[in-house]
Amino acid sequence: MGDDPIFSEIDAFAILLAHMVIADEVxxxxxxDSLYxxxxxxxxxxxxxxxxxxVFSCGEEAPTLQSVIKRISAPDRMAALEGLAVVAAADGVVVDSERKFIxxxxxxxxxxxKTVDALLSDKKAAAEEKINRGQTDEPDPELSLGARLLQLLGRDIGDVVGQLAGVVNLDEPVRRAQREALLAGPEYDEAIARCAAVAREDFxxxxxxxxxxxxxxxxxxxTVHKAxxxxESKRPKQQIKAEMHAEALELLKTIDIDDQAMQRLINLQRSLQSRKRSLEWFTIAFMGRTKAGKSTIHxxxxDENWEAIGKGAQRTTRFNRRYRWNRLAIIDTPGIGAPGGRTDCEVAESVIAEADLVCYVVTNDSQQATEFAFLDLLRENAKPLVVLLNLRRNLRNPKRLQRxxxxxxxxxxxxxxxxxxxHRNRIKRHAREHYGHDRFEIVxxxxxxxQMSRxxxxxxxxxxxxxxxxxxDLLSTIRVGVLxxxxxxxxxxxxxxxxxxxxYTANWLSEKHKSLTQYRDMIASNWHELDRQIDNASQDAQDILEFGISEAFNSVRMGLPDF
Structure with a gap:
């Protein structure tokens, strides 16, 4: 983060909301939508x-959280906390990282x-009601919050509210309805409801x-801290034992069990949060290299671009993006291979906990063996896979488009x-190596x-x-997957x-236990050997001393004259 810029209190509140959105790294x-x-x-x-x-791109120029917090004056802080609670609870779930942030x-x-918990409980209930009733003409009770914030911040509502004008095009809604027909109907709705019911039972x-x-x-x-x-508090007095004690202590620190255990702990907590967040949704994760076509699918x-007003910033984000469509949760991951971005395995790890199906988008003009290495992780977690083969042709050329x-x-x-x-054969060959089989759909x-149809x-x-x-064809595959x-x-x-x-955690603990046991046995053996050497050295010293004393007395006796 660079030097924090100077910004107004209203802008500070907006930036604070952005920090809230990414508190759970999604x-x-x-x-x-609540933020904007x-x-x-x-x-x-x-x-x-x-x-x-x-903030979304984690750029060096992003204002720090502390600098933003300081810009909110005391009279406006409760209104700001209310806004944070609205954003945190907008998806109907408040995970631990969001609660901790607020x-x-x-x-x-x-x-x-206690005040924060009450706010979150209230906003979560309102968000759940909104999600359950779906898109209706009922007024949203949260929409008045912006006006209340304006009043608290001393602004005139009339200064910022304008008239929205536009032309309604009915053709696109009709086409959208046709597209969605595959993921609709009583059979589909019942299947989605069964998915949610079994999730609630299993969670x-x-x-x-x-x-x-x-x-x-x-x-x-x-336990490690205590050990x-x-x-550290029991340093032996003998110099040689003190040196061995210090060596053993340093060895215990170098195996890094403390930091590794904390990372495993964080991973388990994130896994729990991810499963809680996706509880009511059948979830599909789209992965693929940069410019493979994931954003086009969205x-x-x-019928909404991430590049819509105010949202284009997400194109450079390292965070996963989640949206809902036809009672599905879709995770749109950052492009693999982007400069400064995450590796394919890191992206896969970020969706494993909540994705019910992974759709990997590849193109016909670039298929490298290394692109499929992350499938090892999907195989380890028995995660279902669909490969979407995007056939690139320059249809912008009028003649090619006509043909x-x-x-x-x-x-x-x-x-x-x-x-x-x-292309199919190459995909299957790479999949057999990393995924274990090739029995999955290639669409x-x-x-x-x-894209041009829009x-x-x-x-x-x-x-x-x-x-x-x-x-x-992809929608049909998804439908079959759900039904x-x-x-x-x-x-x-x-x-x-x-x-x-x-x-995985148990195996890690077993490996660490084995390593520590080996270290313990080695140290104990060295300690016993040291004790033996000390005892031998002590006995040798005693023998030498006795011999020296005996020799000295013999020499003295030999030097005394006889009487």
Whole structure:
């Protein structure tokens, strides 16, 4: 973080909300919408939007949390805490990291934790009601918060409220409804409801298992601290033993069990938070290298770009982005391979705990063996996989576009000079090496065609473009995944995933126990050997002393004259 810029109190509040959004290291669409509702409601400046972008991208120029907290004056702090609670609870779930964040802010303002808990409980109930009733014409009770904040901050509502004008286009809603038809209907709704029901049944068992793992690691950390403190307070007096004691203490510190245990503890806590957050949703994670087409999928499915006003900053974020669509939770991960971004394994680890299905997006112009190494992690966690093969062609060329629309099937031909059979075989070969088998769906699509179907200049051929893109094949695959395997995948995410987390932790503890036992035996052996050497040295010294004394007396006696 660089030097903190000077900004107004209203802008400080907007930036504080951005810090709230990423408190759980995920950019959630519900929380993001709440943030921008509040930001637009209080009339934050354009510079605040830039600062929010810096927070989301973890840029060096981003204002620090402490600098923002200090800018909120005492009379406005309760209103600010209320805004934080609205954002934290916007998705209907308040995880521990979000609760801790607000309590940290409240503590600096001398507001009690009890007050924070009451605020969060109230806003969580309101958010759950809003989510349950879905999109309705009922007024949202939280929308008045921006006006209340304006009044508290001394602003005139009339200064910031403007008239929204636009032209309503009915064609796109109709096309959207057609796209969503595959993920709708009584059968689909019942399957989604069953997924949520089994998750609610399984979650208490998963939570207890993870919490027991957390307690075990916390106990281990305390025991290690106590052992180190005990060793540090019992330094032997003998120099040689003191040196060995110091060496043993340093050895105990170098195996780093304390820091590693804390990291495992944090991982288990995050795993619990992730499962809690996705409890009511069948969750799909989209992964892929930078510019593979993940953002296009989001834009086409939801008719909303991440680049929408104020939200484009997320394109450079290192955080996962979560949105809801057709009763599904979609995790859009940062592009793998972006400069300064996370590795494929790090991205996979971030979604393992909550994803019921992983959709990996690859292209036909770049398939490297290293791209599939992260599948080892999916195999270890028995995570279901779908590969989306984005067939890149420059359809911006009018002649190519015309040929594509006239003969779209040729674009997806298995054989021939541009056939996709070779790509399928390469994907399967890499998958067998890292995933253990190749029995998963490979869905070829043309994402550029789907994207162009949304563009005004292609309105006349929009339906043909979308149909020819074959994105509906992906929706069909998702539907089958929900209808046929939804319950078992939800249960596996909660119980199977928890078992895998605990097994990994147990194996780690076993390895550390083995290492410590070896160190203990080695130190004990060295200590006994040292005692033996000291005893031998003492005996040798005694023998030498006795011999020396005897020799001295003999010499004296020999020197005495006889009488």
């Amino acid at each position: 950019i959630d669409s519900f929380e993001l 509702d509040l930001v637009s409601g209080i009339g934050a400046s354009g510079d605040a939007q830039c600062q929010i972008a810096a 309590k940290t802010v409240a503590r600096s303002w001398r507001v009690s934790a 208490p068992f998963a939570a207890e298992g993870l919490e027991s793992g957390v307690r075990a690691l916390e106990s281990l950390v305390r 180190i403190e005990g060793l 834009a086409v499915l939801t 594509f629309l006239e003969h779209p099937g040729r674009h997806f031909a298995e054989d021939g000079p541009s056939g996709i059979k070779g 070829p699509v043309q994402l550029l065609a789907a 563009e005004p200049e292609h309105a006349n051929e929009a339906d043909r473009l979308f149909e020819s893109s074959r994105l509906e 046929d395997f939804g319950k078992i995948r939800r249960s596996h995410t909660l119980l199977g995933g928890t078992a895998a987390d605990l097994a």
